[in-house]
Amino acid sequence: MGRFGRCLLVVFVVVGLISAVGGLRDVQSSSEAYSALIGTQRPTFVKVYADGCRYCAELAPHFMFLEQVFGEEIELLAVDGRQARRFVHDMGVRSFPELLLFQGGASDEQEVRTRSFVGKHDGARGAQALASYVSEHTGILARWPGSVVHDVGDPHNWPELELLLQQHPALIALVSPWMDVDHLNQFNGELATSILELLGSRYKDDGLVVYRVDASDARAAHWTNTLRCSFFPTIVLSLAGKSDMYTPENTPLIKFEFLSVTYPGADRMSVTQRLEGLLEHCFVHSAGCREYVNDLPHASYYESLAELRDGSDTYPTQFQDISGDESDESYDYYDLDEDEMLFGYLRDL
Known part of the structure; x- marks a missing residue:
């Protein structure tokens, strides 16, 4: 075999290996589409398109960007809808583009159409909307490239919680793909809209490091148990190194849970405002930190990790009206309708 022939062989082998590893695949027939869906154990997000379709081009x-967001955790498949007519008919595709989500493990075409098929995405089609849909239905959180937020456990490193809390000031967000869509976008959305991205960039020069933990990962059990997290998202702020008085065993921690259960006045302060207020009062300026936390719904101040791990949350029974007026009216959390509370708890769990 000549040198040119050997070069061609190397190119074909490399291309074949890349295709086998994963990434975006483009198929032209129904048999290829079904083969791709049958031959994987991972979730597959399918785009059915047509050449010359303006919306398909948009x-x-x-x-394609989802490949960078989810890596090898999902498969991306583009199907030419005008060529793969049997697949289009079987899946009830009536217009282009159409987005279909499948779970892995199908053994034949019948299982692809029934057990494996998750649903159609009919919402917005920006990168964040697509990523949120995939996360919500697969349990796989997006990892946005270029983020200042450190995703714990990415790719295979799982640091010791106790050491991390003692090293430097840290804001740890424990999140879950099963959070409601608003929280999913706020805490795990694209860089332009992520609250964690905003805070990480704003306070980076002050020494704050922002971490995001997927609480649905089995490896996070020690973190959620130690920090006693029952609702997601939950924020834990470590003030390590902010004062010479703080030792590794005596570093103050603040835990802030975002409950889905609402009460009158609860949403008059946005999530961003609450976290900015927390950082301004407790990270930038330490004076008045405990008082600020005590007035913050679902927030608790702890003198150390041992106190958090062994103690009880110090939520006030009466929640003050945070609308800014001078009304003396307050609300008892336990006066909420029991069905409403139960629904909120179950949705978070």
């Missing part, structure tokens, strides 16, 4: 870069 969707293409957002769909």
Whole structure:
């Protein structure tokens, strides 16, 4: 075999290996589409498109970007809808583009159409909307490239919680793909809209490091148990190194849970405002930190990790009206309708 022939062989082998590893695949027939869906154990997000379709062209870069967001955790498949007519008919596709989500493990075409099929995405088609849909239905959180937020456990490193809390000031966000969509976008959305991205960039020069933990990962059990997290998202702020008085065994921690259960006045302060207020009062300026936390719904101040781990949350029974007026009216959390409370708890769990 000549040198040119050997070069061609190397190119074909490399291309074949890349295709086998994963990434975006483009297929032209129904048999290829079904083969791709049968041959994987991972979730597959399918774009059914047509050449010359303007909306398909607009969707293409957002769909392709998901490869960077989810890596090898999901499969991306583009199907030419005008060529793969049997697949289009079987899946009830009536217009282009159409987005279909499948779970892995199908053994034949019948299982692809029934057990494996998750649903169609009919919402917005920007990168964040697509990523939120995938996360909500697969339990796989997006990891946005270029983020200042450190995703714990990415790719295979799981640091010791106790050491991390003692090293430097840290804001730890424990999140879950099963959070409601608003919280999912706020705490795990794209860089332009992520609250964690905003705070990480704003306070980076002050020494604050922002971490995000997928609480649904089995490896996070020690973190959620130690920090006693029952609702997600939950924020834990470590003030390590903010004062010479703080030792590794005596570093103050603040825990702030965002409950889905609402009460009158609860949403008059946005999530961003609450976290900015927390950092301004407790990280930038330490004076008045405990008082600020005590007035913050679902927030608790602890003198150390041992106190958090062994103690009880210090939520006030009466929640003050935070609208800014001088009304003396307050609300008893336990006066909420029991069905409403139960629904909120179950949704978070």
